[in-house]
Amino acid sequence: RVFSVIEKAWLGSAIQFAWQKTSGNYLAITGADHTVKIFDRHGQKRSEISLSGNCVALDWDKEGDILAVIAEKSSCVYLWDSNTQKTSQLDGGMRDQMSFLLWSKIGSFLAVGTVKGNLLIYNRQTSRKIPILGKHTKRITCGCWNTENLLALGGEDKMITVSNQEGDTIRQIPVKLEPTNLQFSMMRPDERGSAESMISVLLGKKNLYLFNLNEPDNPVDLEFQPRYGNLVCYNWYGDGYIAMGFSRGIFVAISTHVGEVGQEIAQSRDHRENLTGIAVSHTLNKVASCGDNCVKIHDMAELKDIYAIISLDDESKGLSTLSWTDDGQLLAVSTQRGSLHVFLTNLPILGDTCSTRIAYLTSLLEVTVDNPVEGESPVTVCVDVEPNFVAVGLYHLAVGMNNRAWFYVLGENAVKKLKDMEYLGTVASICLHSDYAAALFEGKVQLHLIESEVLDAQEERETRLFPAVDDKCRILCHALTGDFLIYGTDTGVIQYFYIEDWQFVTDYRHPVGVKKIFPDPNGTRLVFIDEKSDGFIYCPVNDATYEIPDFSPTIKGVLWENWPMDKGVFIAYDDDKVYTYVFHKDTIQGSKVILAGGTKVPFSHKPLLLYNGELTCQTQSGKINNIYLSTHSFLEKLKEKGPDELRQLLSQTLMLKRFSDAWQICRSLNDQASWKELARACLHHMEVEFAIRVYRTIRDVGTVMSLEQIKGIEDYNLLAGHLAMFTNDYNLAHYEKGITGENKEHDEVCLAGVAQMSIRMGDIRRGVNQALKHPSRVLKRDCGAILENMKQFSEAAQLYEKGLYYDKAASVYIRCKNWAKVGELLPHVSSPKIHLQYAKAKEADGRYKEAVVAYENAKQWNSVIRIYLDHLNNPEKAVSIVRETQSLDGAKMVARFFLQLGDYGSAIQFLVMSKCNNEAFTLAQQHNKMEIYADIIGSEDTTNEDYQSIALYFEGEKRHFQAGKFFLLCGQYSRALKHFLKCPNSEDNVAIEMAIETVGQAKDELLTSQLIDHLMGESDGMPKDAKYLFRLYMALKQYREAARTAIIIAREEQSSGNYRNAHDVLFSMYSELKSQKIKIPSEMATNLMILHSYILVKIHVKNGDHVKGARMLIRVANNISKFPSHIVPILTSTVIECHRAGLKNSAFSFAAMLMRPEYRNKIDAKYKKKIEAMVRRPDTSETEEATTPCPFCKFLLPECELLCPGCKNNIPYCIVTGRHMLKDDWTVCPHCDFPALYSEFKIMLNTESTCPMCSERLNFTQLKKLSDCTQYLRTEVES
Incomplete structure (x- = not known):
C-alpha cells in the first residue's frame, strides 16, 4: 500500500476519483464536501477545487493536462490545469443542470450533457463551443468516444445517439431499458474493419446489448444466468473479449468473435458476498475485481487462476470501485465508507551492482542497498524523486531522472545525502566505482569525481568529457572498473581510459557499432554486443577477440561470475532464459568460448549478481530472489x-x-x-x-x-x-610448420601455398579441398587455372564456381560438356559468348525454349527471331523483338513469314523496316495495298524518290488527296496544291487545310494567289469559310491580313450570337500579334474588351456581385448594336441587374429603350410589367460609381471608365472585373499575360479555377503581385 486517503467529510458517502491520464502523476478525489482534492502519486495533497455543490462527474483529457469537473447547482465546467495548477471556469451558455462529462480519446474535445438532454461540445484547442439542443429528450446519463472522434450517448429517454465531433447525429438506436455504462470497442480487424465500430451498453443491469455501426440491422442482446445476479460493470480487453463482474461475486470473461458471441471463456467466483467493480490494465495485461473487503487480480493469459490478492481487513463495509493508472503501476480502490487506498502493483525494475553489492528499487521512492555475499544488513534509502536510473559503487549510491542525479554516501549503518548534480543532457545510465562516476548522455560520457573536495584532486583530474570535440563518433555504452573507464561507440571503437594515468591505453576497432559492454570485475576481459546483436569477448591484454557461440539476438545483458575461483564464467540473459558460458583461455587448441547450458528464469526476473552459480534476481514486486543455475547443480x-x-x-x-x-x-x-x-x-x-x-x-x-x-x-x-x-x-x-595460429594472414598465405603445391605435385584431392576451405577467391582462381592447364576440367570448374568466377566456370563446364551445370550458372554469367555456345547446344538438342532464353542473354536477336518463327510458332514475340531491336535481318525474316501466310500488310510493314522499300512498293502495287505502304513509309526515314513514286501511283489512281499528300512530302508544291484543290467535297475541309499547309511551306506568290482565288470562290463560284483564309494568312505569317480576317470572322460569330467563339478568335489573334510584336488594331482590341465584358457578367452574377455585373452590362448595352441576336435579352438583363445594384437611373434609361416599338413585344412576359412600371414611375436615384486613380497620371476617374480624361490614354482593363487597372494592385495571368487586379483575381479564384480570358487552369498560388507595371502601360494597340 502506497498511501490511503481518509477525509472525515467523506465518511459514510460514496466518493469519485480519477487518475491523471498518460503519466498518472495526479489523483483527483471528490466526496460530499463540495470540493475536489488533487493528490500526487505519493499521497501528497497538491491542490483543491471548490465547487458550488457536490461533484456530478470529473474526467482528465487524453494528455492528462486538464481535469474537467461538473457540479450540482452550476451550469459551468471547472477546468484545472495540471501544469499551472490553476482553475478556470467554462461557461457553456446553457442554463440547465449538467449531468455527464467526458473528454475525447484522441482529440481535445470535451462533451458535456445536461439533465434536459442537451449537449455541449467544447474544443479546447480552438476554444470553440458547439451547443446542440435536444440531442436527447431526457437526462443524458452515459457516453463514450471512439478513436474516430465519434461520440455515443445514452439517456433516460431509452435512446442511444451516435454523433460526430461537430455534434451532428449519425445514428439513433432506441433500446428497451435505460442504458448505462456505454463503451466503444474494436472487433477483430480481419472481420469487421479496424475502426472502433462496436457499441456495448448495459440495459437494466441485466443484459449486455452489442450494436455494430457497420451492421445496424444485426444487434446482439446477451442475457446471463440469473444465479450470477446483476451485471455490475464490464470492460473490453484484448482482441474482442469482455471482462464482466456480477453482483453475486462472480467474474466472467466472454468472447465477441464471429461464431462465438457471448460464449464464456472463463468464470470464477472472486468474492463470497458481492462484487462492486472491475478494472483492466492493458499495459500489465491484468484484470482486477473488487468486492467484500479484497481485490483479486487475474492475468489475462490465464484468467481462471488468481494472480494476486489484496486484502483490506479494516474495510468491514466493503469496497466500491477501483482504477489503474495508464502505466499499470498504481491501483486505487475506493470503499463503501468513503475512504480510498492506493497500491503499488507494478514497480519499475531498476537495479545495479558493483562487485557483490547490489542496489535495487523497493518502492517508488525507496532504494535498498544490500551485500548478500558478505552478509551485510540491507540499508534502505528514501529518495526525493521516482528515479529513472540507479547506480551503486563501492561507497556511494546514485539515483536520478532526466539530467539530474542525487549522490549518497554509504556508511556502515547509515546513508547520508552527499550532493545532487546536473548534466548537459538526459542521462541514459550512470556507473560508479570507488572515487569516480561516469554518466552517459546524448552520445557523450562525463567522468567526474564523486567527492572532489575530499580527495583534494588536481583540477584537470576532477572531470573530463568523452569523446574529444574533434572525434565525430557517438558513445552508445560505457562501464567503470577500479582502474578503467571503458566505452563503445557507434563507429565500432572500444576505448580503455586508464584513470590512474589520466590517458587512453588501448583501443579496439570492430566492423560495426558496439551497443553494450560488460567488463569482468578486473576489467581484463570484456563481453560486448554489436549492432548486429552478435556477442564477442575482447581481451585488452593481447588485443584478441573471440566470438561467443549460439548467442541469442534477444540477449538483454551479461553478468560475470564474482566468485574468485571461477574467473572465466559469465551468463547472458534475456526475458525467459539465462545462458551460461565459459571462456577457456589456455587449451591445447588455443583460447575459446563454449556454451555450458541454459536455465529458465521466472517471469519478470532481472538478474543482478552471479556468485558461485547462484543468481540474484530483482522482481517486479521490489524484492530479490535467488536462483541456482542448472549448470552448477553439482554444488x-x-x-x-x-x-x-x-x-x-x-x-x-x-x-x-x-x-x-x-x-x-x-x-x-x-x-x-x-x-x-x-x-x-x-x-x-x-x-x-x-x-x-x-x-x-x-x-x-x-x-x-x-x-x-x-x-x-x-x-x-x-x-x-x-x-x-x-x-x-x-x-x-604435427601441424604444418609455418602455421603458428598467431597471425591469421600469415597462416592463410601458408595454406594457399600448400594447396597450390599439392595440385602441382599430383595430390589433386588434397589441394582442391584446401583451396575450397580457404577464404581467398584469388587462390580458387589460381588453382583453377593450374587444373585447367592439367586438363582437369571438372575440378577446375568446381573451384572457379566456388570462387564466384562464373564466366570461367561455365566456359570450363562447356569444355567437359556438363550442360546441366552450365544451365545452373547461366543467371550469374555475363559473357555473351558462353550464352551463345549454350544456346547453340540447346538448339541442336531441340530444346528451343531454353535456346531462345540463352540467345536473348547472348543478344543474338536474329537467332531469337528465327527460333520464334521457325520452331516455337510465336510470331507475336518475334514481331515485338523486331520492333524493340530494329533488326534489319530480323525484319526481313518476319516479312517472309507474313508473306507465306498471305498477310501482305504486315509483310509490307516489315519490308519497310528492313529498308527493302522497292520490294515493299512492288508488293503494295501487286496486292493493292498502297495505302498501307504509304502509311508505314510516312512514319519512317524515307527519301523523296519513295514519296514521289507513291504520289505518282495515287495520281494514276485519281486519288487526289493521297497524291497531294505525297507530292507535299517530296516538296513538289504546285502538283500537291493542284491535287488538293481537285479533292471532292467529302474531303474538302481536310484538303483545304493541307492546301494551306502546302502554300505555307512553298512561300510561292503564284500558288498563294491560286489558293486565295479558290477560297474566294473564283474557280467554282462557292466562297469557302473565312476561317480558312484566316489560317492561310497565319500560315504565311501575314499577321495584319490575318487580323483583319479575324475581325470579320468574330463579327460574323457575334452576329450569330456565338459570343464565346468570337471572343476566342479575337483573343487568339490578339495573342499572336502580341507575340509577333505587331500593333494590335484598335477595332480588335475594342471588340475583345466588349465581348470579354459580356463574359464577365455571368461570372459576377453567379457569384452574387450584382454591382460589377450591372457595370459590365451597362458597357455591353452601350454597344448593343454589336449583339444584334440578343438585343432584348441583354437590355432586359441590364435593367434587372442595374435595379438590383441600386443603379435606378441606368435601369430607367435602358427600360425606356426597351419600350421602343421594335423591342416592346419581344420582352419576356414575366419581366414586362415590372419594366413598364419602372418607366411609368421613374426613380432617377443612382449610386455614384467609385473613383480610382489612372495608372498613367493618377487622375481620379470612375472605376469602369477606360479612357482617362486627364492624359487621354486608353487604360488597360482588369480581366476579372472589367474595371481599369490600378498601379499598386497589378498582376497578370501567368498563361495569357493579360492584366488583372491582384486582390480581385485572388477572390475570384476561390470560386473559379480558370482564367476568364484564356480559360487556362490556375490557382491563386501562381499569382504574383507586380511592383513595377511600366512594361504593361506601353500601348500595344494602334491609336
Missing part, C-alpha cells in the same frame, strides 16, 4: 545422486574447469572411465600437475613419467604439441 549434495546423475555432473564440472569438484565426483563414482575423462580434460586445459595427480590415482605409471618429463616446458606451443600427442590428436601435433 548440491552428491550422496543423494545416482551414478548416471553423477556422470552428468562430472561433465558440468569439466566444462566449467572445476577440477576439484570433478575430483570429488570421481571419488564418489570410483570407476576408471571417469578418472580417465578427468585426466583428458586436465591435459586439454594444459593442467599438467593436476593430470599427474589423476594418473597417479589410477596407477598409470608410464603416463606419469612422461608428463613429469614435460611439465617444466615454458614454451606454450611446444607444451601444447606434446599434450596433443598424449591425447592422440596427431594432426594437431
Whole structure:
C-alpha cells in the first residue's frame, strides 16, 4: 500500500476519483464536501477545487493536462490545469443542470450533457463551443468516444445517439431499458474493419446489448444466468473479449468473435458476498475485481487462476470501485465508507551492482542497498524523486531522472545525502566505482569525481568529457572498473581510459557499432554486443577477440561470475532464459568460448549478481530472489545422486574447469572411465600437475613419467604439441610448420601455398579441398587455372564456381560438356559468348525454349527471331523483338513469314523496316495495298524518290488527296496544291487545310494567289469559310491580313450570337500579334474588351456581385448594336441587374429603350410589367460609381471608365472585373499575360479555377503581385 486517503467529510458517502491520464502523476478525489482534492502519486495533497455543490462527474483529457469537473447547482465546467495548477471556469451558455462529462480519446474535445438532454461540445484547442439542443429528450446519463472522434450517448429517454465531433447525429438506436455504462470497442480487424465500430451498453443491469455501426440491422442482446445476479460493470480487453463482474461475486470473461458471441471463456467466483467493480490494465495485461473487503487480480493469459490478492481487513463495509493508472503501476480502490487506498502493483525494475553489492528499487521512492555475499544488513534509502536510473559503487549510491542525479554516501549503518548534480543532457545510465562516476548522455560520457573536495584532486583530474570535440563518433555504452573507464561507440571503437594515468591505453576497432559492454570485475576481459546483436569477448591484454557461440539476438545483458575461483564464467540473459558460458583461455587448441547450458528464469526476473552459480534476481514486486543455475547443480549434495546423475555432473564440472569438484565426483563414482575423462580434460586445459595427480590415482605409471618429463616446458606451443600427442590428436601435433595460429594472414598465405603445391605435385584431392576451405577467391582462381592447364576440367570448374568466377566456370563446364551445370550458372554469367555456345547446344538438342532464353542473354536477336518463327510458332514475340531491336535481318525474316501466310500488310510493314522499300512498293502495287505502304513509309526515314513514286501511283489512281499528300512530302508544291484543290467535297475541309499547309511551306506568290482565288470562290463560284483564309494568312505569317480576317470572322460569330467563339478568335489573334510584336488594331482590341465584358457578367452574377455585373452590362448595352441576336435579352438583363445594384437611373434609361416599338413585344412576359412600371414611375436615384486613380497620371476617374480624361490614354482593363487597372494592385495571368487586379483575381479564384480570358487552369498560388507595371502601360494597340 502506497498511501490511503481518509477525509472525515467523506465518511459514510460514496466518493469519485480519477487518475491523471498518460503519466498518472495526479489523483483527483471528490466526496460530499463540495470540493475536489488533487493528490500526487505519493499521497501528497497538491491542490483543491471548490465547487458550488457536490461533484456530478470529473474526467482528465487524453494528455492528462486538464481535469474537467461538473457540479450540482452550476451550469459551468471547472477546468484545472495540471501544469499551472490553476482553475478556470467554462461557461457553456446553457442554463440547465449538467449531468455527464467526458473528454475525447484522441482529440481535445470535451462533451458535456445536461439533465434536459442537451449537449455541449467544447474544443479546447480552438476554444470553440458547439451547443446542440435536444440531442436527447431526457437526462443524458452515459457516453463514450471512439478513436474516430465519434461520440455515443445514452439517456433516460431509452435512446442511444451516435454523433460526430461537430455534434451532428449519425445514428439513433432506441433500446428497451435505460442504458448505462456505454463503451466503444474494436472487433477483430480481419472481420469487421479496424475502426472502433462496436457499441456495448448495459440495459437494466441485466443484459449486455452489442450494436455494430457497420451492421445496424444485426444487434446482439446477451442475457446471463440469473444465479450470477446483476451485471455490475464490464470492460473490453484484448482482441474482442469482455471482462464482466456480477453482483453475486462472480467474474466472467466472454468472447465477441464471429461464431462465438457471448460464449464464456472463463468464470470464477472472486468474492463470497458481492462484487462492486472491475478494472483492466492493458499495459500489465491484468484484470482486477473488487468486492467484500479484497481485490483479486487475474492475468489475462490465464484468467481462471488468481494472480494476486489484496486484502483490506479494516474495510468491514466493503469496497466500491477501483482504477489503474495508464502505466499499470498504481491501483486505487475506493470503499463503501468513503475512504480510498492506493497500491503499488507494478514497480519499475531498476537495479545495479558493483562487485557483490547490489542496489535495487523497493518502492517508488525507496532504494535498498544490500551485500548478500558478505552478509551485510540491507540499508534502505528514501529518495526525493521516482528515479529513472540507479547506480551503486563501492561507497556511494546514485539515483536520478532526466539530467539530474542525487549522490549518497554509504556508511556502515547509515546513508547520508552527499550532493545532487546536473548534466548537459538526459542521462541514459550512470556507473560508479570507488572515487569516480561516469554518466552517459546524448552520445557523450562525463567522468567526474564523486567527492572532489575530499580527495583534494588536481583540477584537470576532477572531470573530463568523452569523446574529444574533434572525434565525430557517438558513445552508445560505457562501464567503470577500479582502474578503467571503458566505452563503445557507434563507429565500432572500444576505448580503455586508464584513470590512474589520466590517458587512453588501448583501443579496439570492430566492423560495426558496439551497443553494450560488460567488463569482468578486473576489467581484463570484456563481453560486448554489436549492432548486429552478435556477442564477442575482447581481451585488452593481447588485443584478441573471440566470438561467443549460439548467442541469442534477444540477449538483454551479461553478468560475470564474482566468485574468485571461477574467473572465466559469465551468463547472458534475456526475458525467459539465462545462458551460461565459459571462456577457456589456455587449451591445447588455443583460447575459446563454449556454451555450458541454459536455465529458465521466472517471469519478470532481472538478474543482478552471479556468485558461485547462484543468481540474484530483482522482481517486479521490489524484492530479490535467488536462483541456482542448472549448470552448477553439482554444488548440491552428491550422496543423494545416482551414478548416471553423477556422470552428468562430472561433465558440468569439466566444462566449467572445476577440477576439484570433478575430483570429488570421481571419488564418489570410483570407476576408471571417469578418472580417465578427468585426466583428458586436465591435459586439454594444459593442467599438467593436476593430470599427474589423476594418473597417479589410477596407477598409470608410464603416463606419469612422461608428463613429469614435460611439465617444466615454458614454451606454450611446444607444451601444447606434446599434450596433443598424449591425447592422440596427431594432426594437431604435427601441424604444418609455418602455421603458428598467431597471425591469421600469415597462416592463410601458408595454406594457399600448400594447396597450390599439392595440385602441382599430383595430390589433386588434397589441394582442391584446401583451396575450397580457404577464404581467398584469388587462390580458387589460381588453382583453377593450374587444373585447367592439367586438363582437369571438372575440378577446375568446381573451384572457379566456388570462387564466384562464373564466366570461367561455365566456359570450363562447356569444355567437359556438363550442360546441366552450365544451365545452373547461366543467371550469374555475363559473357555473351558462353550464352551463345549454350544456346547453340540447346538448339541442336531441340530444346528451343531454353535456346531462345540463352540467345536473348547472348543478344543474338536474329537467332531469337528465327527460333520464334521457325520452331516455337510465336510470331507475336518475334514481331515485338523486331520492333524493340530494329533488326534489319530480323525484319526481313518476319516479312517472309507474313508473306507465306498471305498477310501482305504486315509483310509490307516489315519490308519497310528492313529498308527493302522497292520490294515493299512492288508488293503494295501487286496486292493493292498502297495505302498501307504509304502509311508505314510516312512514319519512317524515307527519301523523296519513295514519296514521289507513291504520289505518282495515287495520281494514276485519281486519288487526289493521297497524291497531294505525297507530292507535299517530296516538296513538289504546285502538283500537291493542284491535287488538293481537285479533292471532292467529302474531303474538302481536310484538303483545304493541307492546301494551306502546302502554300505555307512553298512561300510561292503564284500558288498563294491560286489558293486565295479558290477560297474566294473564283474557280467554282462557292466562297469557302473565312476561317480558312484566316489560317492561310497565319500560315504565311501575314499577321495584319490575318487580323483583319479575324475581325470579320468574330463579327460574323457575334452576329450569330456565338459570343464565346468570337471572343476566342479575337483573343487568339490578339495573342499572336502580341507575340509577333505587331500593333494590335484598335477595332480588335475594342471588340475583345466588349465581348470579354459580356463574359464577365455571368461570372459576377453567379457569384452574387450584382454591382460589377450591372457595370459590365451597362458597357455591353452601350454597344448593343454589336449583339444584334440578343438585343432584348441583354437590355432586359441590364435593367434587372442595374435595379438590383441600386443603379435606378441606368435601369430607367435602358427600360425606356426597351419600350421602343421594335423591342416592346419581344420582352419576356414575366419581366414586362415590372419594366413598364419602372418607366411609368421613374426613380432617377443612382449610386455614384467609385473613383480610382489612372495608372498613367493618377487622375481620379470612375472605376469602369477606360479612357482617362486627364492624359487621354486608353487604360488597360482588369480581366476579372472589367474595371481599369490600378498601379499598386497589378498582376497578370501567368498563361495569357493579360492584366488583372491582384486582390480581385485572388477572390475570384476561390470560386473559379480558370482564367476568364484564356480559360487556362490556375490557382491563386501562381499569382504574383507586380511592383513595377511600366512594361504593361506601353500601348500595344494602334491609336
